[in-house]
Amino acid sequence: MSTDAVAAIPGDTLRERVVDDLRAAIGDALLDSFVRPGDDVWVRVRTDAWRSAGLALRTLGFDYFCFLSAIDWMPSPFGKGEDDPTAPAPERDDTIAQGYAGGDTRLQVLARLVHPALHVGVNVKCDVPDTDPVVESWISVFAGANWHERETHEMFGIGFAGHPDLRNMYLPSDFEGHPLRKDFPLLARIVKPWPGIVDVEPLPGGSDDEEGDAE
Amino acid sequence: MTSTESLIDRRQLSYIAAQAADARLNVELETEGMTLNIGPQHPATHGTLRIIARLDGEQVVWAEPSCGYMHRGYEKLTEVRTYPQVTALVNRIDWLGSFANEVPFILAAEKLMEIEAPPRAQWIRTILFELSRIANVSLFLGDLGVQLGAITPVFMAFRDREYVLNLIEGATGGRFHPNFDRIGGLKDDLPAGFVDETRVVMKKLRNFCDEMERLLFGNEIFQSRTRGIGVIPKDVAMQYGLSGANLRASGVDWDLRRDQTLPMAWNKVDWKVWTHPDGDSFARCWVRLQEVRESTRIVDQLLDAIPTGPVMAKVPRIIKVPEGEAWVSTENPLGEMGYYLVSKGDLGPFRTKIRSASFNNISIVPWVLKGVYVPDIITILASLYFILGDIDR
Numbered sequence: 001m002s003t004d005a006v007a008a009i010p011g012d013t014l015r016e017r018v019v020d021d022l023r024a025a026i027g028d029a030l031l032d033s034f035v036r037p038g039d040d041v042w043v044r045v046r047t048d049a050w051r052s053a054g055l056a057l058r059t060l061g062f063d064y065f066c067f068l069s070a071i072d073w074m075p076s077p078f079g080k081g082e083d084d085p086t087a088p089a090p091e092r093d094d095t096i097a098q099g100y101a102g103g104d105t106r107l108q109v110l111a112r113l114v115h116p117a118l119h120v121g122v123n124v125k126c127d128v129p130d131t132d133p134v135v136e137s138w139i140s141v142f143a144g145a146n147w148h149e150r151e152t153h154e155m156f157g158i159g160f161a162g163h164p165d166l167r168n169m170y171l172p173s174d175f176e177g178h179p180l181r182k183d184f185p186l187l188a189r190i191v192k193p194w195p196g197i198v199d200v201e202p203l204p205g206g207s208d209d210e211e212g213d214a215e
Numbered sequence: 216m217t218s219t220e221s222l223i224d225r226r227q228l229s230y231i232a233a234q235a236a237d238a239r240l241n242v243e244l245e246t247e248g249m250t251l252n253i254g255p256q257h258p259a260t261h262g263t264l265r266i267i268a269r270l271d272g273e274q275v276v277w278a279e280p281s282c283g284y285m286h287r288g289y290e291k292l293t294e295v296r297t298y299p300q301v302t303a304l305v306n307r308i309d310w311l312g313s314f315a316n317e318v319p320f321i322l323a324a325e326k327l328m329e330i331e332a333p334p335r336a337q338w339i340r341t342i343l344f345e346l347s348r349i350a351n352v353s354l355f356l357g358d359l360g361v362q363l364g365a366i367t368p369v370f371m372a373f374r375d376r377e378y379v380l381n382l383i384e385g386a387t388g389g390r391f392h393p394n395f396d397r398i399g400g401l402k403d404d405l406p407a408g409f410v411d412e413t414r415v416v417m418k419k420l421r422n423f424c425d426e427m428e429r430l431l432f433g434n435e436i437f438q439s440r441t442r443g444i445g446v447i448p449k450d451v452a453m454q455y456g457l458s459g460a461n462l463r464a465s466g467v468d469w470d471l472r473r474d475q476t477l478p479m480a481w482n483k484v485d486w487k488v489w490t491h492p493d494g495d496s497f498a499r500c501w502v503r504l505q506e507v508r509e510s511t512r513i514v515d516q517l518l519d520a521i522p523t524g525p526v527m528a529k530v531p532r533i534i535k536v537p538e539g540e541a542w543v544s545t546e547n548p549l550g551e552m553g554y555y556l557v558s559k560g561d562l563g564p565f566r567t568k569i570r571s572a573s574f575n576n577i578s579i580v581p582w583v584l585k586g587v588y589v590p591d592i593i594t595i596l597a598s599l600y601f602i603l604g605d606i607d608r
Contacts, residue, residue: 039326040542065456066544067570071557080295080563099540099557110555110568112542116453116467119474123542123555144455147578155290170283170607179291186295194295 012037015120018060019043022122025056034100044101044125050109051136051162053124058141062113062122068138068148070128070156073098074106076182081189103127107156107181109135111145134159155180248276253592255284264577264603268584268592275592278584280577286607293567298324298398298534301564305554306392308571309605312351312548314343314383317396320567322477323543323556324398327536331478334522336400341480342413342517343386343395344545345510349420350379351548352507355600356427359500362597363440368431375423378416385409398534400527410518417511424508432501441497445583445595448494455582456575459550460506461599463490464498471546479545484516496598503600535562549573549605573605 018041019033029049034042045053073096096106105127114121128135137160138145147169149160154168157178168175177184254265263284269277289308293301305320306313318340325331332340357372380390385406387393395402431437447457452465462469470488472481489505491498538560544553550572557566576599583599584592 042540063450064453065575066551066553067456067555067568067575069555069568071566071568075559076294097559112555112570116469121542123540142454142456143451143582144575144578147574168283170286179288186291189295 014118015041018115018120018122021060022053022056025060026053029053032101032103040121040123042100042123042125044103044108044127047126047129047135050126051138051141053126054111054113054138054141057113057122057124060115061117062115064114064116065142065144066112066114066121068109068111068145068152070152070158070180071099071108071110071125072106072156072180072182073103073108074182078185078189081186081194101125106130107133107158109152109158111138111148128158133157134161136160137162139163154178157181251589255281264601264606266580266584266592266596268589270589273588275584275587275589278581278592280580282577282603282606284607285603287604289608290567290569293564295563297562298536298564301567302396303392303394305569306394307604308569308608309351309547309549309552309573309602310391311354311602312347313389313391314347314387314393314395315351315545315547316552317394318344318479319543319545319547319552320554320556321396321398322479322545323541323554324534324536324558325478326541326543327539327556327558328398328530328534329537330399330528330530332400333525333528335404335524336526336528337478338480338517338521339386339401339405339526340396342514342521343383343393344479345514345517346379346383346413348548349507349510349514350376350383352503352510353379353420353423355503356424356431356500356507359597360431362593363437365431365434365437368427371423371426371430375420378419382409382413382416385412397527397530399530400525404526405521410521413514413518417515420511421508424504424511427504432497432504438497440591440594441495441500441598442493443495443497444591445496445587445598446494447579447583451579451582452494455579457550457579458572458575459546459548460502461499461550461576463488464502465494466490466492471544471551477543477545480517481513483520484513486513486516496594499598499600533562535560536564544570547572549600549602550576552605569608571605571608573601573603574608577601577606 012035015035022043023030026049029046030043031046032044075092075094077092079092107128108125109128111124112121126135137149149163150166150169152158153160153166154171155178248269248271251268251270252265255263265281267279267281268275289304292304301320302317305316308316353372353376357369360368383393384390386409387395447465449465449467452462468488468490473488486509489502491502536558539558541556542553544551552572553570555568556564559565583595587595
């Protein structure tokens with residue numbers, strides 16, 4: 001595909017073609033996709049095809065490794081940590097709703113690869129089962145995934161099969177819990193009330209502001 | 216004949232003996248290897264980074280940076296803040312170019328809200344963005360001298376960076392942490408006299424670059440300490456996700472200011488993306504020097520044509536970002552800085568993945584330090600240029 005040919009394709013066609021190319025490469029391992037025209041591409045692949053999807057994308061020319069992380073889709077049981085500790089716990093919506101390209105599990109791995117010539121990025125997601133939160137490591141595909149997988153392992157408790165060294169990067173090695181999971185409380189908010197609760201202070205002399213009112 | 220033969224014999228014998236002596240000497244000098252700790256407190260690390268290097272003699276056989284001395288958990292903290300409050304946090308990621316950290320976050324939120332800052336705000340954002348790049352990278356150029364034992368450049372860098380910080384302070388009220396960018400525009404307009412002042416400072420900064428070029432880049436010691444040292448080939452740089460000057464120094468023509476359409480003013484002016492084919496420490500430093508020059512050119516051109524109008528779009532007083540996911544990254548002083556923002560239509564982000572440049576840039580250290588000599592560790596680290604707040608977040 002020459003650069004001139006690419007320039008002639010409008011943005012969304014180009015991005016849809018990326019999805020088509022990936023589907024041709026990995027078949028039904030591509031579960032879902034979402035294209036926001038002129039902006040970005042999201043694809044979700046089967047958990048057991050995580051590594052082969054990375055490999056397929058690299059073969060398609062997406063050889064710039066941007067980042068790898070995870071998302072915990074469970075709403076936080078602590079809200080924003082602004083509850084009154086003396087009052088009874090408030091009712092919270094605990095339905096898990098995944099974002100673009102759908103999903104079935106609470107935890108999802110998310111990575112982003114970029115095509116250096118087309119300047120198109122792909123956000124790749126895959127479900128991580130709750131019972132056995134392990135996906136294949138991307139180290140053999142992108143060497144730079146090493147540290148990102150260590151960070152994700154530490155922060156979300158997701159294992160990466162084939163990673164040589166999943167030591168903690170930030171926390172002490174005997175730390176318990178995975179801080180970026182939603183059910184891990186932010187202790188600073190629990191031991192001391194957050195002073196920034198009042199975000200919008202009323203203007204002097206101004207009337208009561210309605211939510212969504214234009215300034 | 217006999218005498219000649221014996222002569223050859225003796226020569227051969229002495230040669231063999233010399234070889235054996237050499238070998239024995241080498242056997243005796245072979246060391247067990249030692250582990251060298253650099254940091255957490257070391258002048259070569261901007262912050263607290265510890266590098267553990269296993270040495271064989273003077274050569275590194277294995278090296279690993281140990282991070283986490285400065286982890287502040289911003290990704291978790293953003294989940295309990297409102298959108299306008301987050302800029303105060305992300306300011307502190309790369310603290311030498313703070314304003315540049317705010318921009319991609321604000322752009323990501325604006326993308327989800329489908330609003331765009333007015334042209335004047337875009338222009339001023341770009342100017343302040345480039346000023347933070349100049350403040351950041353000029354300190355790098357000065358610091359580079361210190362790593363190699365030259366003291367003078369760092370004083371010059373601190374002196375000239377001060378002019379830029381004064382400008383940023385004049386416009387935003389904060390020298391290091393402006394917290395000036397708002398969803399929909401900027402907190403305020405430029406102060407009176409900013410344009411003229413900035414032109415003078417840009418001239419000073421160009422002189423600073425010339426001085427640095429003569430003082431450092433033409434210096435024989437500097438060249439011999441950096442040329443051919445710490446070479447990172449193109450494909451390795453791509454695999455590790457290196458960005459910014461580190462990637463361009465490996466010959467990759469990639470600059471997010473030029474290569475993507477953002478509501479910023481970079482594509483309105485004429486400037487050049489500098490690359491270097493060598494991929495060594497010298498190339499990385501050289502590309503950064505050129506970038507400061509280009510930045511002064513960008514700022515100068517932008518000053519000529521700041522559009523008039525408001526600096527703030529119409530936004531609700533209480534900002535709720537619609538449900539969705541967005542990724543925005545910009546070419547920050549250290550490299551690609553991006554935010555993956557997940558919103559649930561709430562007052563604050565549901566999840567923010569902060570992709571900081573230094574984290575990727577420094578993850579190549581175990582690879583690039585393998586086999587180098589101990590004094591080169593410092594120059595390679597200096598040329599990779601990282602900020603601890605940008606690694607640990």
